[in-house]
Amino acid sequence: MPECVGTEMDEIKAILEALIYVSEEPVKEEEILGVFPADRFDLVRQALEELVLEYSAVPRGLRIVRVAGGYRMQTRPAHDSWIRSLYRL
Numbered sequence: 001m002p003e004c005v006g007t008e009m010d011e012i013k014a015i016l017e018a019l020i021y022v023s024e025e026p027v028k029e030e031e032i033l034g035v036f037p038a039d040r041f042d043l044v045r046q047a048l049e050e051l052v053l054e055y056s057a058v059p060r061g062l063r064i065v066r067v068a069g070g071y072r073m074q075t076r077p078a079h080d081s082w083i084r085s086l087y088r089l
Contacts, residue, residue, distance in 0.1 A: 012040070012047045017064075017073075026070030 019035065020027055029048070036044050048071065055063045064073050075083060 009043065009047055009050075012036075012044060013051055016044070016047055016051055020064060020071050020073050023072065026066075026068045026072040028070040032071070 015035075016032065019032060029045070032048070033041050033044060052064050052066065052071075061075060061079055062073055063076055064071055067074075
C-alpha cells in the first residue's frame with residue numbers, strides 16, 4: 001500500500017479522482033478504502049462526498065456519480081450530442 005499518512009484533503013481528492021478515472025467499472029467504496037490506511041477512512045469518505053458535490057456544482061464536461069454501488073466518472077448527459085458527433089454514433 002502506498003504511503004499516505006499525513007496526506008491533506010486536496011491530495012486525497014486527487015488520489016480519488018485518479019482511482020475513479022482509471023477504473024472501467026464503478027469503484028465500490030470498500031475498494032477505495034482498501035488502498036488507504038484505516039485511520040484515514042473518515043477523511044476519505046468526506047473527500048468522496050465533497051468530490052461528488054464539487055463536480056456537480058460546476059459546469060464541467062465530466063462528473064463523478066454514484067452508480068451500481070460504486071463511483072464512476074462519466075460525461076454529462078447534456079454533452080451526449082457533441083460526443084455522438086465526434087464518433088458519428
